[in-house]
Amino acid sequence: MSRIYWIAEYGATFAEFFLSTIFCSTFIEKTNLNQKLYLRVFASIIAAVFILITNHIELYSPITAIVGFAPIVLMQILLYPEHKIKAAIWSLIYLLLIAMADGIIVSTLFYAFHIPTANIYEEMSLYRLVAVATSKIFLMFLTVILNKLLARKGVLQKKYFVILFLITAVMLILTVTITFIDIQNESVNSYVSTLFFFMMLFLIIIIFFGAFKLTTHYEDQQQLKLTMLKNEMLEQSMEETEQIFEIWQQKLHDFKHQIIDLMSLAEHDDIEGIKRYLARQNDLLGKKLFYYKTGNDTVDSILYIKQKMAENSGIAFIINAEIPENCKIASEHFVSILGNLLDNALQASADEEAPFIEVKIKQVEEFLVISISNKCMKNNISLETTKSDKKLHGIGLNSIKRTVRRYNGEFSIIYKNNVFSTNVMIPI
Numbered sequence: 001m002s003r004i005y006w007i008a009e010y011g012a013t014f015a016e017f018f019l020s021t022i023f024c025s026t027f028i029e030k031t032n033l034n035q036k037l038y039l040r041v042f043a044s045i046i047a048a049v050f051i052l053i054t055n056h057i058e059l060y061s062p063i064t065a066i067v068g069f070a071p072i073v074l075m076q077i078l079l080y081p082e083h084k085i086k087a088a089i090w091s092l093i094y095l096l097l098i099a100m101a102d103g104i105i106v107s108t109l110f111y112a113f114h115i116p117t118a119n120i121y122e123e124m125s126l127y128r129l130v131a132v133a134t135s136k137i138f139l140m141f142l143t144v145i146l147n148k149l150l151a152r153k154g155v156l157q158k159k160y161f162v163i164l165f166l167i168t169a170v171m172l173i174l175t176v177t178i179t180f181i182d183i184q185n186e187s188v189n190s191y192v193s194t195l196f197f198f199m200m201l202f203l204i205i206i207i208f209f210g211a212f213k214l215t216t217h218y219e220d221q222q223q224l225k226l227t228m229l230k231n232e233m234l235e236q237s238m239e240e241t242e243q244i245f246e247i248w249q250q251k252l253h254d255f256k257h258q259i260i261d262l263m264s265l266a267e268h269d270d271i272e273g274i275k276r277y278l279a280r281q282n283d284l285l286g287k288k289l290f291y292y293k294t295g296n297d298t299v300d301s302i303l304y305i306k307q308k309m310a311e312n313s314g315i316a317f318i319i320n321a322e323i324p325e326n327c328k329i330a331s332e333h334f335v336s337i338l339g340n341l342l343d344n345a346l347q348a349s350a351d352e353e354a355p356f357i358e359v360k361i362k363q364v365e366e367f368l369v370i371s372i373s374n375k376c377m378k379n380n381i382s383l384e385t386t387k388s389d390k391k392l393h394g395i396g397l398n399s400i401k402r403t404v405r406r407y408n409g410e411f412s413i414i415y416k417n418n419v420f421s422t423n424v425m426i427p428i
Contacts, residue, residue, distance in 0.1 A: 005124045006052070012132045013051045016098060017044035017072060019143045023097070024076045024090045026147045027156070028083050043079065047071040069095050089161070093168045093204075097142055099175040100201045105135040107182065107193040117182040150212060157218055160211040167207055171200055294361065296323040298331040299338065303359065306342040310357055315349045321361035327368055327428055329407065336403045337370060341422050344397075345374040348420060352377060367425045376420035400424070
């Protein structure tokens with residue numbers, strides 16, 4: 001009979017470890033549970049053997065409890081080496097679910113059949129077999145339900161994740177403490193213990209869903225702000241398109257006058273006059289840039305629009321840009337980065353004396369480097385907004401950072417000698 005108990009004990013321990021992989025994958029991988037299945041099964045088999053050996057030495061004590069907790073945390077860290085901290089914290093939360101499931105079942109048996117808690121935890125018996133089997137079924141139910149309900153949720157926001165971790169740590173300490181009090185004191189009121197464990201379980205589930213709900217609400221708010229920003233940029237783009245059309249009409253009008261002047265000189269057979277006129281126009285073309293070619297049509301358009309806006313505002317606009325052929329940055333991401341950086345530079349230059357904006361885009365080794373510099377007598381390295389609409393403060397900057405992170409790039413700000421520079425480095 002003793003052998004059957006130990007076989008059942010091993011099966012329950014294996015289930016406990018394997019369920020931990022399902023629980024943690026719910027919040028870390030967001031993928032199919034069949035992924036790494038063999039590795040999970042193998043790790044659970046090894047960990048269950050280790051726990052069985054420690055249980056043979058001493059079935060339940062503070063030391064064996066800690067020894068039993070450690071392999072679960074270690075196993076998740078090994079399964080998810082790229083998410084060590086997340087794996088450790090979700091393992092801790094899973095340990096709380098184990099402790100509460102065991103506490104609920106044991107205290108219920110104590111209350112219903114007057115079986116001392118110590119007999120269940122510290123002695124290999126039929127009562128322990130029933131308690132272990134029931135608690136693992138209950139744990140499996142909790143794990144599967146949470147997986148079904150939360151697997152499609154977004155990534156938990158960092159501040160809510162930290163709060164959840166702190167609450168879990170406190171709850172786990174309380175749960176383990178109550179468990180050892182029950183073991184040591186046979187006259188303890190098991191009804192109170194059962195109620196305590198149920199309330200703790202209910203509370204942690206409420207906190208779970210609350211944290212994900214707040215994260216979803218935060219993401220919705222960010223999406224709303226981004227939509228507002230896109231609408232604002234669309235309106236601005238329409239205005240800039242109208243400006244370009246007006247500039248084109250003006251240039252067409254000037255070109256017609258140039259043709260008339262040339263025809264007048266030709267009618268009078270003034271060849272020298274024609275030569276002087278053409279030389280003067282050629283000199284003007286050399287001094288004034290109408291359209292800068294970088295090798296990327298999207299970047300050309302952005303620079304052209306922003307250059308005309310700068311000229312209309314009396315801001316010197318200096319361009320030194322070349323996009324390499326192997327650059328894989330999407331057009332919409334160039335719009336996000338260059339559009340926002342140049343808008344910030346134009347806004348910062350509006351109240352400066354002798355303002356200028358310098359644009360440098362070049363390949364440095366395996367990186368595309370984008371540098372936007374402008375004169376700025378006031379250090380605004382925090383990029384504090386001067387706009388009347390504070391709701392959109394920082395969204396443009398966040399959009400840049402998000403786009404740069406998408407390409408595993410770097411974004412930096414430098415303020416030196418009254419020159420404000422924003423720099424982007426993106427691996428090509």
